[in-house]
Amino acid sequence: MTADRRCYQCGYALRGLATTGRCPECGADYDPGNRQLEPWPPPLTVCVRIGWPLIGLAFCVGVIPFGGDGDFFIFPGYAFLLAAPINGYFQVRSMLKRHMPERRRTTGFVAFLRGLGTLVCVLAALLFLLPLILLGTCLVFGFPNF
Numbered sequence: 001m002t003a004d005r006r007c008y009q010c011g012y013a014l015r016g017l018a019t020t021g022r023c024p025e026c027g028a029d030y031d032p033g034n035r036q037l038e039p040w041p042p043p044l045t046v047c048v049r050i051g052w053p054l055i056g057l058a059f060c061v062g063v064i065p066f067g068g069d070g071d072f073f074i075f076p077g078y079a080f081l082l083a084a085p086i087n088g089y090f091q092v093r094s095m096l097k098r099h100m101p102e103r104r105r106t107t108g109f110v111a112f113l114r115g116l117g118t119l120v121c122v123l124a125a126l127l128f129l130l131p132l133i134l135l136g137t138c139l140v141f142g143f144p145n146f
C-alpha cells in the first residue's frame with residue numbers, strides 16, 4: 001500500500017519518501033494518519049457503482065413486454081429511476097474525494113463539471129419526485145374532480 005501513496009492535495013507520488021513529511025511538489029504535510037488518495041477502481045467497478053439503478057430500470061422496463069406484470073414492476077422501476085440521480089451524485093462525490101487530488105477536484109474544469117453534475121442530479125431527482133409529491137398531495141387533500 002505504501003507504494004501507492006500520493007499527496008492528498010496535489011496527487012504527487014510519495015513513493016520512496018519518509019512516512020511522514022512534506023510533499024516536495026506542493027509543500028502540504030502528509031503522514032499515515034492523514035487521508036490518503038487511493039488508486040482509481042477499474043472502469044467496470046465505476047460503471048456498476050454509478051449504473052446499477054439503470055440496470056435495474058432496464059430490467060423492469062424490459063420484462064413487461066415479455067409477459068411481466070406491468071403493475072408489479074412499476075414501483076421498483078420508479079424506485080430505480082429515482083435512485084439513478086441520487087446514487088450517481090453520491091457515488092461520484094465519494095469517488096472523487098477518495099481518488100482525485102483536492103487541488104484538481106476543487107478548481108477549474110473539474111469543479112465546473114462537478115457543479116453541472118450536481119445540478120443535473122438535483123433537477124432529475126426533483127423531476128422524478130414530482131409524481132410522488134402530486135400523489136401524496138392528492139392522498140392528503142383529495143383528488144381533484146375534473
Ligand SMILES: [Zn+2]
Pocket residue numbers: 007008009010011012023024025026027028
Ligand atoms: Zn502535494
